[in-house]
Amino acid sequence: MSKKRFTTIIVVVVLLSLIWVILTPSLFPEIQASTKAAAVHKGFQAPDFTLQTPEGQSISLSDYEGQPVLVFLWASWCSICKRTMPGLQSVYEEFAPEGFEILAINTSFQDSLTNAESYFESQGYTYTMLLDQDGSLSRDYQLHAVPLSVLVGPEGEVVDVIIGSGMSEAYLRAKLNEIFGERD
16 A cells, blocks of 8 residues: 555544544434533542432432441342442441441342342341432442442542442451541
């Protein structure tokens, strides 16, 4: 291939790409990025939400301003979730007196509410269970797999995001020690 022909092809590709970028918003206006929420990322503000407990009480993430919060999205059919939750309970018991909270959000739009409530109660978890019944929180947090663990700092910033089994008891305890400062 000659140098002139190669250059012509490159120029055509660049021009077509530029035209596509310019015309896409007018050709596909309904496919615009949402300004309401983006995926949660370390260092950014956690999207606020208001969900209900199984008893019908409304709770918002903003209710815990000034406190670290673990937002833990789970399902009753998820074996990784079930293996993670007892460790969360242990850390919760240790750090709750200092202001730490866990919001265990059941993805009830894709789970059996009866199974979720029954499992949570049978295990004796004392942290807060909330219900994402319409999937709105899961969409806002761009949930692709459970469990999804989002550690939110006292100022509302995302400290860490972990998908799957990475939120161990030891890891969470270490992060909370950083947040609260080393204790004696």
